[in-house]
Amino acid sequence: MSSSRKSTTRQAHRSQKNLPSAERELRSGSKHRTHPPLWNRIFSVWYRHVRVYSKNLISNGFPPFLEPLIFLAGIGLGLGNYIEQMKGFPYLQFLSSGLLVSTAMFTAAFECSFGTFIRLEFDKVYDGMLSAPITANNLLIGEMLWAGTKGFFFTIPVMIVVSSFRILPVGRVMLAPVVGFLTGTMFAAFSLFVTSFVKTINHFNFYFTGFISPMFFFSGIVFPVDNLPSFIRPLAELLPLTHPVRISRSVCLNTVSLPLFFTDLLYIAVFTFFFGLFAVKRLKRRLIN
Amino acid sequence: MSEAIIRAKNVNKTYGRVKAVKNLNFEVPPATCFGFLGPNGAGKTTVMKILYGKANPDRTHDTEISVFGYDPRYEELQIKTLSGVVPQEDNLDSELNVIQNLKIFGRFYQITGKTAQQRIDYLLNFMELSEKKKAKIRELSGGMKRRLIIARALLNNPRLLILDEPTTGLDPQVRQLIWDKLRNLKKEGVSILLTTHYMEEAFQLSDSIIIMHKGEKILEGNPRELLKRHIEPHVLEVIDKTSVEKLERFAPDGNFRKEESRERILYYSRSVSLLQKMAEELAAGEYYLRQVNLEDLFLKATGRELNELQ
Numbered sequence: 204m205s206s207s208r209k210s211t212t213r214q215a216h217r218s219q220k221n222l223p224s225a226e227r228e229l230r231s232g233s234k235h236r237t238h239p240p241l242w243n244r245i246f247s248v249w250y251r252h253v254r255v256y257s258k259n260l261i262s263n264g265f266p267p268f269l270e271p272l273i274f275l276a277g278i279g280l281g282l283g284n285y286i287e288q289m290k291g292f293p294y295l296q297f298l299s300s301g302l303l304v305s306t307a308m309f310t311a312a313f314e315c316s317f318g319t320f321i322r323l324e325f326d327k328v329y330d331g332m333l334s335a336p337i338t339a340n341n342l343l344i345g346e347m348l349w350a351g352t353k354g355f356f357f358t359i360p361v362m363i364v365v366s367s368f369r370i371l372p373v374g375r376v377m378l379a380p381v382v383g384f385l386t387g388t389m390f391a392a393f394s395l396f397v398t399s400f401v402k403t404i405n406h407f408n409f410y411f412t413g414f415i416s417p418m419f420f421f422s423g424i425v426f427p428v429d430n431l432p433s434f435i436r437p438l439a440e441l442l443p444l445t446h447p448v449r450i451s452r453s454v455c456l457n458t459v460s461l462p463l464f465f466t467d468l469l470y471i472a473v474f475t476f477f478f479g480l481f482a483v484k485r486l487k488r489r490l491i492n
Numbered sequence: 493m494s495e496a497i498i499r500a501k502n503v504n505k506t507y508g509r510v511k512a513v514k515n516l517n518f519e520v521p522p523a524t525c526f527g528f529l530g531p532n533g534a535g536k537t538t539v540m541k542i543l544y545g546k547a548n549p550d551r552t553h554d555t556e557i558s559v560f561g562y563d564p565r566y567e568e569l570q571i572k573t574l575s576g577v578v579p580q581e582d583n584l585d586s587e588l589n590v591i592q593n594l595k596i597f598g599r600f601y602q603i604t605g606k607t608a609q610q611r612i613d614y615l616l617n618f619m620e621l622s623e624k625k626k627a628k629i630r631e632l633s634g635g636m637k638r639r640l641i642i643a644r645a646l647l648n649n650p651r652l653l654i655l656d657e658p659t660t661g662l663d664p665q666v667r668q669l670i671w672d673k674l675r676n677l678k679k680e681g682v683s684i685l686l687t688t689h690y691m692e693e694a695f696q697l698s699d700s701i702i703i704m705h706k707g708e709k710i711l712e713g714n715p716r717e718l719l720k721r722h723i724e725p726h727v728l729e730v731i732d733k734t735s736v737e738k739l740e741r742f743a744p745d746g747n748f749r750k751e752e753s754r755e756r757i758l759y760y761s762r763s764v765s766l767l768q769k770m771a772e773e774l775a776a777g778e779y780y781l782r783q784v785n786l787e788d789l790f791l792k793a794t795g796r797e798l799n800e801l802q
Binding site: 236238239243251270 | 507531545546547548568569570572573574576577578579581582583584585586587588592596597599600601602641726797
């Protein structure tokens with residue numbers, strides 16, 4: 204809020220003293236008459252998503268349990284038999300430490316592309332929400348936090364699977380949901396940015412086949428990026444997923460290098476901030492038009 | 493009369509090349525019902541959206557908008573705290589049931605727990621939906637959904653209710669029910685702003701109406717007075733153009749106004765006896781003699797041709 208606007212609001216408050224009593228009561232009488240604070244505005248967006256999502260908890264929440272199992276069984280046990288070690292670790296360990304964050308990416312990317320588009324264009328959910336005292340900014344920040352939360356919770360099933368099969372040490376895997384949250388918000392910001400350009404829902408196919416799926420393979424989950432040809436390596440370093448994967452892996456396998464850890468964290472923060480900002484700026488024009 | 497709660501001066505809105513709203517001025521006094529009438533594409537919805545910050549008006553220097561003293565361009569939160577909005581399209585959460593929809597919306601206003609429960613019970617009772625408390629949204633009829641959205645808009649006890657085509661597509665029983673409820677709310681001191689293309693609705697509810705056409709205000713005033721001032725009180729509708737020949741001898745008299753509308757001819761006049769005389773020339777099924785209504789005025793003001801959005 205600019206300072207000039209602040210002062211006009213202050214003036215408005217001061218001038219309320221001179222208003223007729225009915226009008227004064229109307230403006231600030233009961234405790235609900237001042238608009239809800241920022242935390243409540245963002246929280247209620249988040250809360251709406253939680254409630255709607257958890258309505259179908261079984262069908263929504265079961266696949267994330269199965270997916271890592273299938274992947275670990277198929278790739279880890281099958282392919283893993285032929286690969287003795289990857290970067291000095293058993294392949295199953297190497298793979299699981301990366302898989303911990305990929306589910307967070309997928310869920311956030313889906314939520315803030317298809318999900319957001321449906322809420323925006325088909326179900327008109329946002330039109331309803333924006334008739335309540337929240338701003339478009341509040342709404343979009345709530346979306347990102349919700350996708351981050353999904354990233355957090357979707358990491359838990361993977362965490363349970365890899366720790367119950369004793370693939371990774373329980374104590375270290377416990378940190379994975381936090382990385383899941385960061386991955387979730389990061390891909391929420393980027394997916395909202397992509398959504399802001401999308402006119403028909405089919406365009407998301409390009410996003411998923413052209414960007415999200417290749418990223419799964421070139422961000423160090425299934426094989427280390429440092430083994431890629433030298434001309435592809437910088438590209439892999441640019442990919443957003445590479446960084447949370449490295450954080451997750453270094454924490455799980457106890458190979459943390461602090462400078463690299465903080466560089467990755469910084470990348471995630473800067474990426475989320477800027478794409479979040481662009482996404483909010485662009486989508487706001489579609490929400491308030 | 494007390495001070496206006498909504499004041500709009502020189503409001504303009506352009507979408508690409510289309511001027512959706514042109515130099516609109518109006519004031520809404522408290523505890524009244526103010527109606528916006530116009531064909532689709534007249535700019536009614538845009539005006540509503542501008543008032544609660546869902547659309548930005550053009551940046552013209554002399555534009556002034558105030559709702560309860562707040563400017564929707566900068567203080568949308570204050571306005572939305574004091575107002576309830578019923579958008580044109582149903583946007584309930586279909587995954588949830590009736591009560592859950594209201595509870596989740598209550599969160600936005602920080603209405604929770606027991607207070608929320610009491611308020612929701614009251615509103616469901618008020619909108620005659622108590623029996624549908626636990627029903628899924630998919631199981632509700634169109635009329636029930638609309639009533640539920642109105643109940644949702646009333647959660648925070650608004651001083652202003654903004655309704656965008658509240659009864660479009662509903663059956664007569666539900667329309668009557670909604671009208672009764674809106675009248676009750678007005679009695680309680682709630683100001684109502686509504687858009688509609690049902691003349692009957694505007695006539696029944698509004699203390700004041702604005703007829704809009706292509707973004708412009710064409711007429712404004714109390715519906716009854718508008719009829720008195722701007723159109724003849726009686727009309728003879730001749731259903732088949734070909735039977736008009738029988739009426740030609742009345743033409744030199746000229747005490748009527750003739751309007752053509754595709755297959756029909758309408759004779760508007762101040763003298764009901766003249767129209768009766770004309771009607772005697774026609775066979776029973778060929779005409780319809782009646783008092784004018786808002787629809788006649790509306791068509792006179794906005795023209796009978798369809799625009800590209802209709």
